[in-house]
Amino acid sequence: MTKPAVDLIIVGSIGIDDIETPAEKREGLLGGSVSYACAAASFFSHTGMVGVVGTDFPQEFRDTWSSMNIDLEGLQTVEGKTFSWGGKYHDNMDSRDTLFTDLGVFETFSPELPENYKEAPYLFLGNIHPALQLHVLEQVREPKFVLIDTMDLWINIAKEDLEKVISKCTMLTLNEYEAQLFTGEHSLTKAAKKLFDLGTEYVLIKKGGNGSMLFTKEDTFLLHAYPLDHFKDPTGAGDTFAGGLMGALCASGKTDKESIRQAMVYGSITASFGVEEFSLERLTKLDRDQIEIRVAEFKDMCKI
Structure with missing residues (x-):
C-alpha cells in the first residue's frame, strides 16, 4: 500500500475573528477550529486541512498555513463571505460573550476529502454538525484513531446524529459543562461511564x-x-490542545493509553504557547525545540 499524502486529517471551521479582551481589541484575525488544530499538529505530523473559506479570504492567511507546512488540498474556496465571529472576554478571561456570528459559506459546507487523504491513519473531527462529521468518517478507508469534538449546540439539537458518529470514533472530547449536559450527571466520573455506553474507547474532558x-x-x-x-x-x-495531542499521537505511530497520555502533555504545552498571543501569532514563531524545553519543565513540575 502506498504511503498516504498526509498522516493526519483535521476537519473543522475556518473563520475571521474580532476578539476583545479586558486589555486589548483586535479585528480581522485568523480563527476557526481547524486553523488552531492544524497549526498545533503541524509541529509533529504532516497534517491535511479540510475546511471552507469564501472569496474574501486573505492570501496572507493561506501563506501562514503554508509556512507551517500544512497541506491545503482539502481546503475549499467558495464564492461568498468567510465565516466570521466576534467575542468579548470577561475580566477572568475564562468566560466570554459572543458579539456576532456570520456563517457565510460555512453554512452550506459539505466536507469532501481529496482522494489521497482517504488513507490517512489519524483523523480529528473538529466541532461541526455531527451529520457532517459522519459524512467525513464515511470517506476515510481504515483510520487507526479518530478523535471527535463537539459542543452544547449539537447536544441540544442533533443528539441522535451525534451519538451515531461517536459510536464510530476512538475518543470523544468535550468540556466539563458539555459532559454534564450530555449525560445529566454532575459527577464527571459518572458522566464518562454514560458516554462509554455510546461505544467510544476514551473520553477526554x-x-x-x-x-x-x-x-x-x-x-x-x-x-x-x-x-x-x-x-x-x-x-x-x-x-x-486537541490538534497538538493528535499530532503528537500520530508522530508516535501508536494508539495505546500511555501514548495518548504523553500526547496530551504535548497538546497542553502547545496550547500554553498559543494563548500567549492573539490568533496563531505565537504558534507561527514557535518551534519543536521550544515545545520540548517546556515539556521537560512541566514534567519536572509534576514529579512526586
Whole structure:
C-alpha cells in the first residue's frame, strides 16, 4: 500500500475573528477550529486541512498555513463571505460573550476529502454538525484513531446524529459543562461511564485553565495545565490542545493509553504557547525545540 499524502486529517471551521479582551481589541484575525488544530499538529505530523473559506479570504492567511507546512488540498474556496465571529472576554478571561456570528459559506459546507487523504491513519473531527462529521468518517478507508469534538449546540439539537458518529470514533472530547449536559450527571466520573455506553474507547474532558481528564473504562488520568505568568487570548486553546495531542499521537505511530497520555502533555504545552498571543501569532514563531524545553519543565513540575 502506498504511503498516504498526509498522516493526519483535521476537519473543522475556518473563520475571521474580532476578539476583545479586558486589555486589548483586535479585528480581522485568523480563527476557526481547524486553523488552531492544524497549526498545533503541524509541529509533529504532516497534517491535511479540510475546511471552507469564501472569496474574501486573505492570501496572507493561506501563506501562514503554508509556512507551517500544512497541506491545503482539502481546503475549499467558495464564492461568498468567510465565516466570521466576534467575542468579548470577561475580566477572568475564562468566560466570554459572543458579539456576532456570520456563517457565510460555512453554512452550506459539505466536507469532501481529496482522494489521497482517504488513507490517512489519524483523523480529528473538529466541532461541526455531527451529520457532517459522519459524512467525513464515511470517506476515510481504515483510520487507526479518530478523535471527535463537539459542543452544547449539537447536544441540544442533533443528539441522535451525534451519538451515531461517536459510536464510530476512538475518543470523544468535550468540556466539563458539555459532559454534564450530555449525560445529566454532575459527577464527571459518572458522566464518562454514560458516554462509554455510546461505544467510544476514551473520553477526554477539557477543564480549561484546570487542565484535562482522560477516562478509560479502567482508570482516570489527570493532567494539569502549564502555569503561565500571563496570556493574551484564550480563543482556540481547546482546539490547539486537541490538534497538538493528535499530532503528537500520530508522530508516535501508536494508539495505546500511555501514548495518548504523553500526547496530551504535548497538546497542553502547545496550547500554553498559543494563548500567549492573539490568533496563531505565537504558534507561527514557535518551534519543536521550544515545545520540548517546556515539556521537560512541566514534567519536572509534576514529579512526586
